[in-house]
Amino acid sequence: MKINKIYINAFGGIKDFTLDLSDGFQIIYGENEAGKTTICEFIKSMFYGTGKRTAGQNISTREKYAPWDGTPASGRIYFEHSNRDFFIEREFRKSDSTDKVTITDIATGKSESCPSDIGKTLFGISVGAFEKSVFIGNMPEITADAESSSELNQRLSNAAFTGEDDISYAKILKRIDDARFKLISKSGRTGSCVSDRAELENLTNKLYESENQSVRKQEILKAVKITDEKIKSVDLKLSAASEILSRAKDIENSQKLKEYIELKEKLDDITNKLTLSDGTVADEMFLKKFEFGFSKLDNIKEKIAEGEAELAVLKKAAMRLDTSSPEQINESLLKSQEDLKNLEGEEANKTLECEALNAEIESLNEQIRIMENKKKAVNPVLLIIGIVGFICAGAVYFSTSGVVVSAIIAAAAAILTVLSFVLRPADVSAKNKQAALLSKTQAELKTKKAEILMIQSQKNNLSSQIQSLNLSLNFEIGQQQKVKDLENKLEEKKSAYNEEKHKVMRFFGLPEDTDIESLKETTADLSKKAEQQKQIKLRLLYLDRDLGGISYDEAREKVAAVNSPDDIDIEAQKQAAEKLMAEKSELREAKARLETELKTAFRNIPDPQDLRREIEVYRERVSAKQEFFDAATVAAEVLEQSLIKARQSFGGLLEDETLDIFKGITGGAYDLITVSDRFDMAAEKSNVFGTHGLEYSSRGTKDQAYLALRLAIGKLITGKEPLPVILDDSLSQYDDKRFSLALKFLKSYAEKSQLCLFTCHNAVCEEAEKEEIRVVRI
Amino acid sequence: METVKILHCADLHIGAAQTMLGEKGQTRRFEALITFENILSLAKENSVRLILIAGDLFCSNSVERSAVNRVVECISAIPEIQVVFSAGNHDPYNSSSPFFNIKLPDNFHILPDTDSEIYFENLGTRVYGRSFSDTYMSGEARFALEANEQSINIMCQHGEIKSDLSSNYNSITNEFIENSNMDYIALGHIHKRTEPARRKNTYFAYSGCAEGSGFDELGDKGVYIGNVGKGVCELEFFKTSLRTHESVEIDVSNCEDNPAAAEKIIGELKEKYGDGFADNLYKIILTGDIPDGRFFDLGEITSRLAQTLYFVKVKDNTEVMHDLEILKAEKSLKGVFVSLMLERIAENPDNKLLKEALKIGLKAFSSEVGYNEDQ
Incomplete structure (x- = not known):
């Protein structure tokens, strides 16, 4: 290309x-x-x-x-x-x-x-491989330290095999291993898959235990059921025993039953008798109303009798007393009042006279007082003594020439002389005259007072007389009024009595002229019967309680039944019943214990179905994790094999190719070059024995070497068409x-x-x- | 009365610990109680006359007393509706039952552990059945009582329909159903709802659980409400679950990164489940072909989703688009690895483990690998 x-x-x-x-x-x-x-x-x-x-x-x-x-x-x-x-x-x-x-x-x-x-x-090739092979930028600065050199070697090593600058085989493998060992550690003892597996085992054990507990629980529930049935059986027996005992008791109670029946019949009879013609039952309430009515009538009657007796007494008393008529009494009263008036006049005169005498006496007393304060000019006794004293003092002086003694005597005489002027006695002669007059006047006063007392006494007598006359007059008038009042009251009472009687009769629907006494007799008789009825009822109540609540018919049945003799050993039956009660109590306790065990022992036992569900979840988790682990293990194995294979295919070729290029660049300066797995290079110079690592070579040599290596890598990894x-x-x-x-x-x-x-x-x-x-x- | 309006529910498991949800498990425990309250409200709104609870109302007989009291309180509040309860294997009716020896409202009836009937004269209806007395209960070949022809006959039963009686969970057979003379059999124990079916003159159905408790119970859960009578079964399903468990596959092929994936997931869930989508519990399975070098961090995606969703766990089923033929030709460790793996796969084409190993190995070349614990 x-x-x-x-x-x-x-x-x-x-x-x-x-x-x-x-x-x-x-x-x-x-x-x-x-x-x-x-x-x-x-x-x-x-x-x-x-x-x-x-x-x-x-x-x-x-x-x-x-x-x-x-x-x-x-x-x-x-x-x-x-x-x-x-x-x-x-x-x-x-x-x-x-x-x-x-x-x-x-x-x-x-x-x-x-x-x-x-x-x-x-x-x-990837971009990384491209960069590290045929796309050669400036070499990173290679410093003298081994670490940088190693890094460079590492980078080259990485690039050759992975094409990524910073990824090494080791890192890839570590990624896979990290993922694996998180699930199952190298030792196989830790990891999330190991934990899940342990938890799975734990859950399986719990399920086993839970199922065992369920079996135990079933047993306990069964035991509870059996105990319940036993209790029921005992109850049945108890019930039969109770019936027998009850019949036995009935025999014991036969007397009572008979009395019960008798009393019931009697009660019916009395009740009939207490039933009036109009169907009303003369019960206690009804009779009490009669009694109440009678009582009221009796009260009124009593009061009438009392009133009549009182009237009789009054009238009798009036006849017995020899008293004047009110007119006569009145005349005497007026005369006495006249006399009293006269006496009061007289008393007043006498009193005035007394007052005059009192005034005179007072005047005399005043005069006497004045006279008492009048004193003599001098006290003659003291004066005389004083004079004598002076004389003596003179005598002593002249006779004895005792100056001191005469002085003393003279001083004493002087003192006495002074006192004679101070301590003057009163002048009594005029006073005595006045005193005599006073005495006379006082005697006169006394006589007048005595006269006044006499008049007062007479007055008192008259007053008493007048009072007595008044009382007698009032009394007579009162008596007359009393008799009148009493007679009126009696009349009222009698009317009230009749009215009450009519009321009672009307209430009970009887004719108004019904004889009260005979009616009383009748009601008394009914009351007696009512009382009897009450007593019978009370007795029946006790019997009813003793007999455990029973009706008349039942009682008759029982008596009839009891009448057919039965051979019942009551004591034995009682003992048997007690035994059954004890057995029932034991069974109940046993049941309670079982129920307590049910409540407490299985409280925290997980439900088997829930456990199975959880087990399933964990099983899936463990399975998935195990699968991942196994796949990762295969990946790691294959990766290792890949490395070996890659090295095998690259290793020798790389060295040869690198040497060729290195030789060319260095002009044949080196005979041998080795490239390690990590692209550590060592070279052997021509005519020098032994290779040495390039980290010890010069910068220029290193550059040449790595250029050669890169070119070699580039050549090797780019396949048929060089890049x-x-x-x-x-x-x-x-x-x-x-x-x-x-x-x-x-x-x-x-x-x-x-x-x-x-x-x-x-x-x-x-x-x-x-x-x-x-x-x-x- | 020709028909009676019933509400059929079962398997609420009030108080059940949901440990798989972690912290959320504690609050989720008693959401079933809220669901129960809602069920009773629903019954009232729909003028139901008879509620049938076919077992497992509670997760166990050791459920908190407050929950029991609340259940009793709620039933007392609807005195006009009769409630029949047939105890299940989780809450068997015996001396350890929370209902044992407590004062129950007059409208609450518990079937004992032997074949029994309860007659509701004003409804012209008899309810038959028997409660579990313990965790296990074997089925009986026939019901001890004969159905009364004059009344509407309903059976309320917690148990399994099996071909024989070998099950420990009060099983009944199809033959039993056919010969029961029941008009309707209200079943519990199986958490997956079934449509009302019919055998001879008898209709029967599982209402399913009213509130799901795991990812093996997906979708809406609820109750049946409707009229039943002689030859009549007009039951309608009403959703009662506060939250549903959903397993959803989301194609994340076009998502560049974790936030984008999370956003897409939220978007699709919202579209699919509407306004209340955040309340549900989700298992999200990522699917799609993603380019080599792109990997999704399930931890990050889960964290992002958890900001919005009540509960979520994420599984990665995406496939990385490796051109294996090109990779194989690579003059690199990766190339050699792929080459060796493909050789092995070729020898064992059905071996899923080898394919998984290839996937793991390739991922390891560019990012961390790891087993996602949440999946």
């Missing part, structure tokens, strides 16, 4: 650009920023699209090479493939899948749409000698294919022209 021409309508910074390419080796020279790399990228993109943004790229290739003026990128590439001429026209849109790509057979003019990565179809090789400034690290050798080699290498070297080094062009290699300047 070879590229004849490229036409860039717009791509990156290039617009409307045409580049004709020829067979064989050619140099395309352009200064920096002339667009060499853009052209290389265009070639690749035309065949493979721009791809997605990769890790580490800030912008995608599509964005990077979008025309600067905003027009859509587009172009054509003319090429020869399988001896036919084609061109691919591509309009770059949003993504590879939306690009409009057509391929035209130039000979026929037939165009058709083609996939975005048409290169894969045409070249048989054009695009080198983007790949010889930049070569020295002059190597460069010259390389050019020569490449010229011969590309004789039957096509090789384009893009460069910005003019020296390359000069050298190429010397070798008659075509140079295109852009």
Whole structure:
């Protein structure tokens, strides 16, 4: 395959650009920023699209090479493939899948749409393989450290086998293994499939247990049923026993039954007797009403009797008392009142006289008081003593010449003299005169008072008399009124009595003139019977209770039945019944225990149907996971075999081919080259024993080696029709000698294919022209 | 009465744990209770006279007491409708039953574990049947009671229709149906609804479960409502399920990436299932031919879908468009791999495992591979 021409309508910074390419080796020279790399990228993109943004790229290739003026990128590439001429026209849109790509057979003019990565179809290799084989950009900077070198080797290794820059066999296998071991680990002990399988087993065990529990549950339910039946059977027996006991009891109760019957009959008889002609039953209520009526009448009658007795007493009392008539009493009363009035006059006069005497006495008392305050001019006694004292003092002085003693005596005399003027006695003579007068007046007063007392006494007597007369008068009048009132009341009571009696008779529908007493007798008799009835009923109540609620007919039946003798051992029957009760109680307890076990023991047992459903789900999951695991295992196995096979087919060939090219590029400097699985290369120089790894070689040598390797890979993987090789400034690290050798080699290498070297080094062009290699300047 | 209007339902499994749904399983447990409430409302709206619950009302006899109380409460609230319950293998009627020894409303009748009948004089209808007394119950060759010719005879039974009586789930045979003299047999136990069928004079049907509980129970679930009588069976299906389980294939050939695939899925579901589409539980199967190099991340797609859908799991059944002949010719490890795999496949063309291995291997060349746990 070879590229004849490229036409860039717009791509990156290039617009409307045409580049004709020829067979064989050619140099395309352009200064920096002339667009060499853009052209290389265009070639690749035309065949493979721009791809997605990769890790580490800030912008995608599509964005990077979008025309600067905003027009859509587009172009054509003319090429020869399988001896036919084609061109691919591509309009770059949003993504590879939306690009409009057509391929035209130039000979026929037939165009058709083609996939975005048409290169894969045409070249048989992926874009990755393309990039790492025949599309050789600048070698990555190879640093001295082993790590970078290994990476490069790895990249080459990857490219050779996978066509993807960053994918290695190891990575692919790891992906598969990761997926496998997540399901079932290497040890087979963990993983989601293993867990599911364990859960499946767990569920199966649970189902087994559940079914066993169901069996146990069935047994318990059966046992409950059996116990129920036993209880029923015991109940039946108890019922029969109770009946026998009941009959036995009836025999015991026969006396009571007979009494019951008798009383019932008696009760009927009394009830009949208590039934009046109009059908009313003279029951307690009815009779009580009679009693109530009688009681009322009796009360009234009593009151009438009391009233009559009282009246009699009054009248009798009135006749017995020897009293004056009210008129006579009134006359006496008036006279007494007259006398009283006179006495009051007299008393008043006397009183005035007393008052006058009192005034006189008061005056006399005042005078006496004045006289009492009058005192003598001096106290004669004290005065005399005082004078004597002075004399003595003088005597002492002159006689004895005792100054001190005489002074003392003189002082004392002085004191007494002063006191005689202070302590003066009262003047009593006038006072005594007045006192005598007073006494006389007082005696007079006393006499008057006594007279007044006498009058008062007389007055009191008269008042009492008057009061007594008043009382007698009132009494007489009262008595008369009393008798009148009493007589009126009696009349009222008698009317009330008659009225009440008529009422009672009307109520009971009896003639009004019915004799109360005889009626009383009749009702008393009925009451007696009613009381009897009540007693009978009470007794019947007790009997009824004792007999367990029974009717008259039943009682007669029972008596009749009991009358046919039956040989029942009541005690034995009672014991048997007790035994049955105990047995029933035990059975009930047993049933309760079983029911408790039913409730508690099987509470958390899952339902077998639910378990089966869950088991089915898990079975499917395990099956699906196992299938996936098995398929992934096969994939891993086949992948490993693929690797071996690929290596087998590539390994030796690759080394040979690489050596050929390497020799050509280095001018035979190396005799041997080895390429490992990971594309570690080692070379043996001519005439130097032993290979050494290329990471220890110079940059130039490494470049040569990897160029050789890439060319070898490219050759090997492109099949029958060699692909054009695009080198983007790949010889930049070569020295002059190597460069010259390389050019020569490449010229011969590309004789039957096509090789384009893009460069910005003019020296390359000069050298190429010397070798008659075509140079295109852009 | 010539016909009686009934509502036939079964297999609600109120309280059933739905562990496959993860966190959602807890809330989903009692949605069946809400469905039950809706069923009773539906009965009332449609003037139903008799409700037949053919078993498995509860997931087990250990169901929460609050759920039992609520069921009883709801039935009490419709005293004008008679409700007959024939217990199933999940909620057998024995001393451990939640209905045992509690006060039940007058309109709620439970068939005992022996052949019984309940007569509704005002409906001119007799309901026959027997409840499960335990997890397993063997079928009986014949029903112990004779159907009354004067009344409408309905059987309410949880069990399987089998050719013999070997099943542990109260099986009945076709012969039994033919000779039962029943006008209608309301069946439960099978979660998939059947159309009313007829054998001689007897109509019978499974109402199916009223609320699905797994991806083996796809589509709408509900009850039957309608008139039944002598030679009459006019039952109509009413959907009652709050959510349905759906398995949907979506062709993602034209989807460039995971968001586009998710968007397409949402779009198609919305179109197919209408406004309530987000409430359902989906198993999405991606199909289609996708170009080499494009792979869908099921985890991402599932996460995106889960923002809208109540529950979803995604399976990848897409086929990558590899031109195997071209690949085979590639001078690369991939080419060799494809070549070797094709050789093996050629030797065993029916071996699906080899085809799967090829798919896995090819995927591994360009992206991570892995088994999607959600599928």
